[in-house]
Amino acid sequence: MTTSIRHIAKLAGTSVSSVSRVLNNSGYASPELRERVEAAIRTLNYTPSKGARMLRGAPSRMIGLMLPSIEVPFFGILAHAIEQELFQHGYQTLICSTAENMDHEVRYISMLLAQRVDGVIVASAFGSIEHFGVLRDARIPIIAIDRELSGIADDAVMADHEEGGRLMARHLIDLGHRAIAIVGAPAHSQPIQLRLQGITAEMAKDAIAPAIVAMAEEHSFAETYRLARELLASRPEVTAIIGTTDVSAIAAIHAIQDRGFSVPSDYSVVGFDDLPEAAYVFPRLTTVAQPIRDVGRQAARLLEALIDEHHTGDESRQGAIVKVPVTLIERDSTGLVRNPEARAGR
Numbered sequence: 001m002t003t004s005i006r007h008i009a010k011l012a013g014t015s016v017s018s019v020s021r022v023l024n025n026s027g028y029a030s031p032e033l034r035e036r037v038e039a040a041i042r043t044l045n046y047t048p049s050k051g052a053r054m055l056r057g058a059p060s061r062m063i064g065l066m067l068p069s070i071e072v073p074f075f076g077i078l079a080h081a082i083e084q085e086l087f088q089h090g091y092q093t094l095i096c097s098t099a100e101n102m103d104h105e106v107r108y109i110s111m112l113l114a115q116r117v118d119g120v121i122v123a124s125a126f127g128s129i130e131h132f133g134v135l136r137d138a139r140i141p142i143i144a145i146d147r148e149l150s151g152i153a154d155d156a157v158m159a160d161h162e163e164g165g166r167l168m169a170r171h172l173i174d175l176g177h178r179a180i181a182i183v184g185a186p187a188h189s190q191p192i193q194l195r196l197q198g199i200t201a202e203m204a205k206d207a208i209a210p211a212i213v214a215m216a217e218e219h220s221f222a223e224t225y226r227l228a229r230e231l232l233a234s235r236p237e238v239t240a241i242i243g244t245t246d247v248s249a250i251a252a253i254h255a256i257q258d259r260g261f262s263v264p265s266d267y268s269v270v271g272f273d274d275l276p277e278a279a280y281v282f283p284r285l286t287t288v289a290q291p292i293r294d295v296g297r298q299a300a301r302l303l304e305a306l307i308d309e310h311h312t313g314d315e316s317r318q319g320a321i322v323k324v325p326v327t328l329i330e331r332d333s334t335g336l337v338r339n340p341e342a343r344a345g346r
Contacts, residue, residue: 005019005020005023005046007044007046008037008040008041008044008046011040011043011044012033012036012037012039012040013036014033014036014037018033018037019037022034022037022038023037059118059307059311060115060116060117060118061090061091061092061118062091062092062093062094062115062116062117062118063086063091063092063093063094063117063118063119063120063121063300063303064093064094064096064108064112064115064117064119064120064121065079065082065083065093065094065095065096065120065121066096066098066105066108066109066112066120066121066122066123066124067079067095067096067097067098067123068097068098068099068100068123068124068125069097069098069099069100069219070095070097071097072219072247073246073247073273073275073276073277074245074273074275074292075097075123077275077292077293077296078123078145078146078292078293078295078296079093079095079296080293080296081292081293081294081295081296081297081300082121082145082296082297082299082300083095085296085297085300085301086300086304089300089304091118091304094111094112094115094117096108096111096112098125100125100186102125102126102131105124105125105126105131105132106131109131109132109134109135112135112140113134113135113138113140117140118140118141118307119140119141119142119143119303119304119306119307120135120140120141120142120143121142121143121144121145121299121300121303122142122143122144122145122149122152122153123144123145123146123147124144124147124149125186125188125189126188129149129150129151129152132149132152132153133152135152136152139310141303141306141307141309141310142155143155143156143157143299143302143303143306144156144157144158145157145158145295145296145299146158146159146191146295147189147190147191148190148321153319154318154319154320155302155306155319155320155321155322156320156321156322157295157298157299157302157322157324158191158295158321158322158323158324159191159290159291159295159323159324159325159326160323160324160325160326161191161192161194161195161198161326162194162195162197162198162201163198163325163326164195164198164272164288164290164326165194165195165196165197165198165199165200165201165202165272166198166199166201166202167198167288167326167327167328168195168198168199168242168270168272168288168328169198169199169200169202169203169242170202171270171286171328171330171334172240172242172268172270172334173202173203173206173208175240175268175334175335175336175337176336176337177239177240177268177337178206178208178239178337179211179235179237179238179239179240179340180203180208180210180211180238180239180240180241180242181210181211181212181213181214181231181235181238181240181241181242182196182199182210182212182213182214182215182241182242182244183214183215183224183227183228183231183241183242183243183244183248183249183251183252184196184214184215184216184224184242184243184244184245184248185215185216185217185218185219185220185223185224185244185245185248186215186216186217186218186219187215187216187217188217189219192215192244192245195244195272196213196244199242211235211237211238212231212234212235212238214227214228214230214231215227215244219245219247220247221247221250221251222251224243224247224248224251224252225251225252225254225255228241228248228251228252228254228255228256229255229258229259232255232256232259232261233259236340237340238267238340239267239268239337239338239340240267240268240269240270240334240337241256241267241268241269241270242269242270242271243269243270243271243272244272245271245272245273246271246272246273246274246275246277246278246285246287247271247273247275248271249269249270249271249272249278249285249287249333250271250277250278250281250285252267252269253269253281253283253285253333256269263283263333264283264332264333264334264335265335265338266338268286268333268334268335268337269285269286269333269334270285270286270287270288270333270334271285271286271287271288272287272288272290273287273288273289273290273292274287274288274289274290274329278329278331279331281333283331283332283333284331284332284333285331285332285333286328286329286330286331286332286333286334287328287329287331288326288327288328288329289326289327289328289329290324290326291324291326294324295324298322298324302320302322
């Protein structure tokens with residue numbers, strides 16, 4: 001027999017209208033009542049009809065999450081944190097991996113509109129964001145994550161990328177390094193550009209500039225490994241390499257070792273993210289840790305608050321840019337500067 005809300009009401013000892021308020025998240029329901037109804041739903045294994053909920057204009061309880069690529073470890077961890085946080089509060093997440101392709105972004109936006117999502121969390125790979133205007137015009141709450149989405153989303157949650165760049169540069173400068181190269185990707189990424197700004201600003205305090213900035217368009221181990229190999233061959237004065245991500249830094253370590261040199265005796269290397277792999281690579285990677293999971297959870301909670309405000313009509317709050325602090329984790333891949341002539345002929 002098909003379960004209906006009448007069965008739920010009977011088991012929970014309440015009225016059909018009360019069950020409806022809980023299911024549709026509309027109107028007041030006490031915590032005790034909500035707990036009884038949700039327990040009855042679990043017992044009866046009830047799944048409300050999505051089509052019926054849409055016809056009633058009820059919330060879909062679905063959230064769109066648009067990321068440049070979940071193949072990149074950072075975004076995979078971020079997606080998991082967001083999905084888990086939303087799930088605990090009764091939302092389902094539609095994860096859209098755009099492959100850093102604007103056409104993909106446009107098509108996913110159309111899909112999210114058709115699914116009548118209650119809100120969207122976005123990390124766009126592009127500076128051009130006009131195509132997100134249809135979400136704003138549909139009055140769908142939007143949170144930007146890992147970067148700002150100016151003109152579309154008033155709220156954003158991100159690590160303090162610029163401060164992270166300063167921490168990387170200052171750590172190497174304090175170890176005596178002056179010939180510092182930068183390897184990273186993707187070149188068009190807003191967070192990467194902010195890290196570069198922090199690096200160059202901190203180096204300028206000591207009247208130095210990056211020896212070379214080698215940036216790829218594709219964020220991959222292979223591309224940043226290639227760039228690191230090239231700079232090692234062409235710039236023998238370099239004593240330290242900043243990878244703008246952990247993937248880039250780990251690629252640089254491999255490039256150094258494949259050329260017969262060692263880290264940190266011949267070159268110091270520092271990264272950004274503090275992915276799990278940072279503690280497993282040999283030598284263990286010195287890196288700027290951004291609290292990836294905390295960024296994801298904060299974005300999810302902020303979106304839930306925006307959705308509640310949207311449903312109640314209370315939308316007077318000003319938007320906020322939340323910058324989550326970062327910290328330097330010193331491990332084994334950095335050390336005191338060594339005269340580059342000491343490695344000559346090796």
